[in-house]
Amino acid sequence: MTSGDITTLTPAVVIIGAGPSGLSAARELAPRINGDVLVLDRESTAGGIPRHSDHPGYGIRDMWRFMSGPAYARRLVRQAEAAGAKILTNATVTNWAGDRTIEATTPQGRVRVEARAVILATGARERPRPARLIPGDRAHGVYTTGHLQNLVHLQHGKVGKRAVVVGAELVSWSAALTLREAGCRTVLMTTEYPRPDSYSLFSIPGRILFRTRVATRTRVTRVIGRPELRAVEIEDLDTGARRVVECDTLVLTGDWIPDHELVRAAGIAMDPGTNGPLVDNALRTDRPGVFAVGNLLHPVDTADIAAIDGAHVARSVLAWLRGRSAPAEQVRLIADAPFRWVAPEIFRPKDRAPARHRLLLWSDRYIPFPRIVLRQEGRVVARKRLWWPAAPGRVFRVPTSVLAAVRPDAGPVHIGVET
Amino acid sequence: MNTTFDVAVIGAGIVGSAIARKLAGYELSVALLDARNDVGDGTSKANTAILHTGFDAKPGTLESRLVGEGYHLLSEYAELTGIPVEHTGALLVAWTAEELDALPGLRRKAEQNGYGKTEIVGPEEVYRHLPHLGEGALGGLTVPDESIICTWTTNLALATDAVGRGVTLLLNRAVTSVEDLGDRTVLRASGGDVSARWVVNAAGLGADVVDRLFGHDRFTVTPRRGELLVYDKLARPMVNKIILPVPSSRGKGVLISPTVYGNVLLGPTAEDLVDRTDTGTSEKGLEFLLGKGEKLMPDLLREEVTATYAGLRAASDHPDYLIEADAGRRYVLVGGIRSTGLTAGIAIAEHVAGLVRDAGLALVPRENLPEPPRMPNLGEAFTRPYQDAARIAADPAYGKVVCFCERVTAGEVRDTFRSPIPPATLEGLRRRTRAMNGRCQGFFCGAEVKKLLESRGESTCEQRHAPLEAGR
Numbered sequence: 081m082t083s084g085d086i087t088t089l090t091p092a093v094v095i096i097g098a099g100p101s102g103l104s105a106a107r108e109l110a111p112r113i114n115g116d117v118l119v120l121d122r123e124s125t126a127g128g129i130p131r132h133s134d135h136p137g138y139g140i141r142d143m144w145r146f147m148s149g150p151a152y153a154r155r156l157v158r159q160a161e162a163a164g165a166k167i168l169t170n171a172t173v174t175n176w177a178g179d180r181t182i183e184a185t186t187p188q189g190r191v192r193v194e195a196r197a198v199i200l201a202t203g204a205r206e207r208p209r210p211a212r213l214i215p216g217d218r219a220h221g222v223y224t225t226g227h228l229q230n231l232v233h234l235q236h237g238k239v240g241k242r243a244v245v246v247g248a249e250l251v252s253w254s255a256a257l258t259l260r261e262a263g264c265r266t267v268l269m270t271t272e273y274p275r276p277d278s279y280s281l282f283s284i285p286g287r288i289l290f291r292t293r294v295a296t297r298t299r300v301t302r303v304i305g306r307p308e309l310r311a312v313e314i315e316d317l318d319t320g321a322r323r324v325v326e327c328d329t330l331v332l333t334g335d336w337i338p339d340h341e342l343v344r345a346a347g348i349a350m351d352p353g354t355n356g357p358l359v360d361n362a363l364r365t366d367r368p369g370v371f372a373v374g375n376l377l378h379p380v381d382t383a384d385i386a387a388i389d390g391a392h393v394a395r396s397v398l399a400w401l402r403g404r405s406a407p408a409e410q411v412r413l414i415a416d417a418p419f420r421w422v423a424p425e426i427f428r429p430k431d432r433a434p435a436r437h438r439l440l441l442w443s444d445r446y447i448p449f450p451r452i453v454l455r456q457e458g459r460v461v462a463r464k465r466l467w468w469p470a471a472p473g474r475v476f477r478v479p480t481s482v483l484a485a486v487r488p489d490a491g492p493v494h495i496g497v498e499t
Numbered sequence: 500m501n502t503t504f505d506v507a508v509i510g511a512g513i514v515g516s517a518i519a520r521k522l523a524g525y526e527l528s529v530a531l532l533d534a535r536n537d538v539g540d541g542t543s544k545a546n547t548a549i550l551h552t553g554f555d556a557k558p559g560t561l562e563s564r565l566v567g568e569g570y571h572l573l574s575e576y577a578e579l580t581g582i583p584v585e586h587t588g589a590l591l592v593a594w595t596a597e598e599l600d601a602l603p604g605l606r607r608k609a610e611q612n613g614y615g616k617t618e619i620v621g622p623e624e625v626y627r628h629l630p631h632l633g634e635g636a637l638g639g640l641t642v643p644d645e646s647i648i649c650t651w652t653t654n655l656a657l658a659t660d661a662v663g664r665g666v667t668l669l670l671n672r673a674v675t676s677v678e679d680l681g682d683r684t685v686l687r688a689s690g691g692d693v694s695a696r697w698v699v700n701a702a703g704l705g706a707d708v709v710d711r712l713f714g715h716d717r718f719t720v721t722p723r724r725g726e727l728l729v730y731d732k733l734a735r736p737m738v739n740k741i742i743l744p745v746p747s748s749r750g751k752g753v754l755i756s757p758t759v760y761g762n763v764l765l766g767p768t769a770e771d772l773v774d775r776t777d778t779g780t781s782e783k784g785l786e787f788l789l790g791k792g793e794k795l796m797p798d799l800l801r802e803e804v805t806a807t808y809a810g811l812r813a814a815s816d817h818p819d820y821l822i823e824a825d826a827g828r829r830y831v832l833v834g835g836i837r838s839t840g841l842t843a844g845i846a847i848a849e850h851v852a853g854l855v856r857d858a859g860l861a862l863v864p865r866e867n868l869p870e871p872p873r874m875p876n877l878g879e880a881f882t883r884p885y886q887d888a889a890r891i892a893a894d895p896a897y898g899k900v901v902c903f904c905e906r907v908t909a910g911e912v913r914d915t916f917r918s919p920i921p922p923a924t925l926e927g928l929r930r931r932t933r934a935m936n937g938r939c940q941g942f943f944c945g946a947e948v949k950k951l952l953e954s955r956g957e958s959t960c961e962q963r964h965a966p967l968e969a970g971r
């Protein structure tokens with residue numbers, strides 16, 4: 081229907097964001113429902129972040145393969161389309177026009193989409209320089225990984241010759257790979273943590289491969305160079321000593337923030353830890369019929385986990401479309417230090433277990449074999465030793481079996497570690 | 500260049516552009532020079548963008564009069580050209596007994612400045628307007644007409660209007676020396692000399708240096724840096740008014756203000772520098788602002804910072820604007836336009852026209868002046884192209900969003916390159932469209948915007964898009 085110059089579409093489900101999580105949800109839903117599944121993405125090509133993350137390391141847990149980002153993105157798009165989902169690119173969702181009605185701008189015109197269910201799959205971005213409050217000159221040559229990879233892989237643009245990379249987590253090595261491909265040497269990686277945050281599997285060969293030093297317990301305190309970047313000032317966090325490192329490229333990696341504008345515009349309850357919407361095991365937000373998946377919920381996990389969210393939410397959406405509502409009993413999960421956040425944040429004991437039977441957490445400290453403790457109203461309800469480390473810069477996974485003893489009628493569950 | 504202009508204006512900031520535009524309304528040939536590769540690339544691009552009523556100016560000064568007049572002139576001009584303005588009003592907040600005691604004096608001062616609409620209010624009223632304000636406000640003074648404006652569009656509108664009226668815009672012309680040939684002056688400039696009968700010096704931070712080239716030694720400019728934090732649009736609902744501090748001897752102090760782009764500003768600092776080009780930010784400055792912000796509005800600090808920047812006020816040892824004509828030398832100095840030049844620009848131009856007339860330059864109004872330009876809208880309070888269904892239907896380029904955070908379309912980017920003063924750099928494009936000014940700072944759109952800059956806006960618009968299937 082066209083009223084004035086606005087086109088109205090009425091799919092059963094609208095998915096906002098065609099990244100791994102949104103496309104996977106579309107693939108699972110499309111064959112199972114009456115009516116359309118419409119995926120909207122503001123980019124001109126569907127696929128989300130993997131489109132420009134041109135290195136292997138994708139698809140491990142969801143497709144049981146080891147493939148490059150772009151190949152993975154193309155495969156997800158093909159699968160969603162083959163399943164019957166409609167993908168509309170160049171479609172920026174700008175605002176809500178009802179509880180499950182959104183509006184978008186596309187070159188074909190303004191569009192209003194009235195759906196019976198909405199899945200938010202808008203992903204996360206890295207904090208850029210201003211958000212990190214790095215003072216100094218307004219220099220060219222300062223990027224986030226997303227910006228860098230768009231530039232190098234999608235636009236085949238040029239960067240400099242000597243780079244400093246802020247961060248030493250997985251995405252930081254992804255940036256270093258991209259820099260190398262663009263002919264730019266990474267002379268230093270900095271991290272505020274006492275050790276590199278990525279899997280040693282990656283960082284040790286990485287160090288040798290890139291001949292890159294990782295300066296732990298350091299931070300960038302000043303950008304130097306006008307108009308082109310010439311150097312950065314690095315501070316040793318333990319001694320306060322500062323030194324100047326010459327470089328013409330600075331890549332700010334990690335430090336994620338969900339793209340939560342639509343969540344906040346809707347007035348959907350937010351989690352101050354993740355900065356994403358509060359969701360339950362079934363990935364429902366607090367607005368009926370509005371669900372959320374992917375890195376919008378857990379900034380930031382690997383693409384396969386985002387994709388598995390998509391598959392997980394599909395069943396919840398089907399149940400909603402059939403008129404089933406959430407079991408009423410619920411408890412709030414709260415991350416205690418050293419954890420920054422936990423997702424999902426709401427646990428409904430009578431509901432289906434969270435995706436992959438895992439709680440996702442983010443740790444600010446490296447702990448080799450953490451013993452997890454769950455407390456409710458001050459009382460310990462569960463303890464579990466895990467045989468994998470909690471490390472800053474990547475998601476820490478805790479089996480949901482620890483929740484078995486949680487009392488639904490008691491207060492919030494605090495998740496921490498015992499030292 | 501062989502021609503001799505009737506008037507050459509040095510400096511294409513807001514003040515110089517307004518003067519060139521004004522003088523081009525008479526039967527005069529006018530050149531507008533700037534050292535930079537774009538108009539509005541000096542102080543006029545980095546300020547707090549408040550359209551001041553002038554309520555707190557020093558009564559009786561030229562600045563007080565021109566700010567008061569400028570407020571009305573620019574408000575009207577904005578209406579005519581589409582410069583985004585929002586008449587949000589301001590609330591000056593007192594945090595100490597001393598500041599509270601100062602309010603009646605400020606009210607009287609406002610009246611002396613010809614502004615009679617301020618009112619003293621108690622703390623309940625302050626918190627009614629600003630529920631997110633930090634604890635401890637004791638009272639306030641309302642300034643209902645204080646407004647916010649787009650400084651970039653203001654500068655560009657004035658310069659575009661000037662060019663439309665026949666002004667010759669000469670960019671990349673840094674004036675380094677001058678030669679007096681009796682009936683005309685030759686300005687020796689990097690990109691080529693310019694000859695003119697009259698010269699107006701509106702060189703902002705460089706005005707004292709240019710003034711000395713004309714043999715004067717009247718004042719010295721001190722660059723007074725002001726650093727600012729720009730908060731995410733999601734913070735905008737918390738701040739519906741400009742929140743002013745009680746001014747002290749050290750300046751206007753740190754304010755919180757909404758912007759016409761839908762963000763919130765916290766700043767500026769005030770720090771005297773030596774380097775007139777140092778628009779970088781400093782660790783100390785940012786820390787100071789965070790400290791202030793934590794007291795003024797702690798909730799604001801929980802939001803993300805979208806941008807940081809610094810501007811340099813052309814402070815001087817002279818207590819007022821320093822605007823003087825030298826009839827013998829056929830030269831006008833427009834100096835010391837410190838922290839109010841955005842507001843006062845058009846009034847300064849009127850004043851300068853009066854001075855040159857009195858000094859003997861014949862001002863014969865031109866007939867058939869072209870209409871002022873209608874500027875692309877960058878303001879959130881007015882319809883932007885991405886929201887305009889009819890406009891997108893007529894031209895799909897306005898439906899192709901290239902900068903997602905700021906919702907800038909390919910059509911708007913393309914239009915800047917077809918405009919009378921196209922952007923020369925990424926920064927110029929950002930000022931004209933807001934592209935890349937948003938919260939991601941290029942994470943998503945940086946590469947795409949750069950490509951559009953290189954292709955002068957002509958790449959993505961030409962794609963074909965299949966029509967939508969409606970009614971499903």
Ligand SMILES: Cc1cc2nc3c(=O)[nH]c(=O)nc-3n(C[C@H](O)[C@H](O)[C@H](O)COP(=O)(O)OP(=O)(O)OC[C@H]3O[C@@H](n4cnc5c(N)ncnc54)[C@H](O)[C@@H]3O)c2cc1C
Nearest residue numbers: 097099100101121122128129137173202203374375382383
């Ligand atoms: C540099 C880098 C390297 C990485 N390397 C790996 C790796 O090797 N292996 C791995 O498994 N993972 C990797 N990841 C992580 C992986 O890319 C993410 O986990 C995954 O992309 C998350 O998927 P998503 O669907 O949640 O979000 P995204 O992929 O971010 O997709 C979100 C989509 O939503 C769209 N969108 C947002 N807002 C709107 C709106 N308002 N309107 C319309 N559309 C909108 C966006 O355009 C985007 O396409 C890497 C990430 C980065 C940044």
Ligand SMILES: Cc1cc2nc3c(=O)[nH]c(=O)nc-3n(C[C@H](O)[C@H](O)[C@H](O)COP(=O)(O)OP(=O)(O)OC[C@H]3O[C@@H](n4cnc5c(N)ncnc54)[C@H](O)[C@@H]3O)c2cc1C
Nearest residue numbers: 510512514534541542543546547549674703705725840842
């Ligand atoms: C932090 C801050 C906050 C402010 N807030 C406000 C506000 O809220 N409201 C308000 O009304 N005002 C405000 N101001 C003041 C306002 O921005 C200035 O008064 C105004 O921009 C001055 O304009 P201008 O044209 O005189 O100077 P500029 O914009 O600096 O223009 C001068 C031009 O002269 C050129 N130039 C210099 N030397 C030469 C040379 N030798 N040859 C050729 N060209 C030359 C420069 O390149 C420059 O483009 C603020 C200023 C700052 C710094």
